[in-house]
Amino acid sequence: MNDLVLASHNAKKLKELQTLLAPLGYRLRPVSEFSPEVPEETAPSFIENALLKARHAARVSGLPAIADDSGLEVEALRGAPGVYSARYAGEPSDDAANNAKLLQALAGVPAARRGARFVSALALLRHADDPTPVIALGYWPGQILDATRGANGFGYDPLFLVPSLGKTSAELTPGLKNRISHRGRAMRALLKQLRERP
Numbered sequence: 001m002n003d004l005v006l007a008s009h010n011a012k013k014l015k016e017l018q019t020l021l022a023p024l025g026y027r028l029r030p031v032s033e034f035s036p037e038v039p040e041e042t043a044p045s046f047i048e049n050a051l052l053k054a055r056h057a058a059r060v061s062g063l064p065a066i067a068d069d070s071g072l073e074v075e076a077l078r079g080a081p082g083v084y085s086a087r088y089a090g091e092p093s094d095d096a097a098n099n100a101k102l103l104q105a106l107a108g109v110p111a112a113r114r115g116a117r118f119v120s121a122l123a124l125l126r127h128a129d130d131p132t133p134v135i136a137l138g139y140w141p142g143q144i145l146d147a148t149r150g151a152n153g154f155g156y157d158p159l160f161l162v163p164s165l166g167k168t169s170a171e172l173t174p175g176l177k178n179r180i181s182h183r184g185r186a187m188r189a190l191l192k193q194l195r196e197r198p
């Protein structure tokens with residue numbers, strides 16, 4: 001299983017996952033090589049959305065496929081934007097608009113009540129009808145700042161403070177982000193399951 005299709009149209013996400021998988025000898029190919037179609041992310045959970053994206057990619061490619069469905073859950077917003085993170089400010093997805101909307105939603109909320117976490121759900125299917133997909137979750141706790149900082153990464157990275165480092169996720173090198181992020185953690189958990197699978 002060396003060629004793996006990534007069910008994502010997000011180039012930054014592809015880069016992160018490619019870096020995580022390269023040492024294991026996997027080559028990640030974007031689903032756009034096979035089809036321009038983007039399945040609607042209609043499910044209420046990250047896991048189900050990851051599964052439906054991976055299943056679609058496996059179907060159009062005829063190859064094993066992996067998907068990440070991820071998002072930001074903010075305590076003061078009772079878990080929003082959650083599975084709606086990519087389209088928080090509407091469609092098409094726009095990182096700057098999403099960040100602006102988040103700042104507005106948290107206006108006046110003090111630092112002590114700005115806790116949040118990133119969530120990543122990964123789903124790996126050997127083929128479109130795989131009855132035993134491998135699923136893994138990863139979390140990354142932090143805090144939402146009141147202004148953006150940093151230029152690395154994507155999405156909500158410039159607003160996401162990693163308290164132990166005093167830096168936003170957008171101020172981290174790609175290598176450090178992958179070592180501690182929700183996506184890095186989910187990938188290590190997924191690989192552990194693959195190793196342990198009978």
Ligand SMILES: O=c1nc[nH]c2c1ncn2[C@H]1C[C@H](O)[C@@H](COP(=O)(O)OP(=O)(O)OP(=O)(O)O)O1
Nearest residue numbers: 008009010068069070071072085086154155156157
């Ligand atoms: O490490 C991250 N750093 C910052 N923001 C992040 C991260 N991880 C997820 N996020 C945000 C971006 C987007 O607003 C949503 C993911 O939405 P999600 O549907 O999984 O990804 P997407 O639409 O960008 O690409 P695709 O579905 O084609 O894989 O959460």
Ligand SMILES: [Mg+2]
Nearest residue numbers: 009041069086
């Ligand atoms: Mg998406």
